[in-house]
Amino acid sequence: MIEDLEQLVSSAVTEVMTTMMSFKVQPTKEAINFSTGEGHLASAVGFIGKTTGVVYLYASNRFARLMTSRLLGLEDAEIEGDEMVNDAMGEMANMVVGHIKSRLVDRGMACVLTIPSIVRGSNFSIEPVSSAERRVYFFNCDQDRLGVEVMLKHS
Secondary structure, eight states, X not given: OOTTHHHHHHHHHHHXXXXXXXXXEEEESOOOOXXXXXXXXXXXXXXXXXXXXXXXXXXXXXXXXXXXXXXXXXXXXXXXHHHHHHHHHHHHHHHHHHHHHHHHHHTTOOEEEOOOXXXXXXXXXXXXXXXXXXXXXXXXXXXXXXXXXXXXEEO
């Protein structure tokens, strides 16, 4: 569907995480185990056009707070509840998917973005419908881990 999807995702994640939050980012093949009972969240933004899909960013609640802190220039104690973290993680998903969208548009694959959404829990999985193509990528961000799941359907 998108031949160099892994490179597009890696470039987008690296750009956002290094530029906006000063993380050292390294792609890894080592999967993240989110069924440990630790709370985590998934922020998602979709895109609709010639190719339609959704991109999920997965992080532990602790790492999401750290990313929020860095993105907003706040100390952890200044972060006021889940709403602030949800907004920051939604914006992160917007930035990552916006980067990917820009590259798709450059290739003649016009699309528009959906509004961000957040899913929180301690043991959940998001599954595609049978007609969707699913790809999952993982990144080491300093001492933390970020998962990125892309589900695509050609229109």
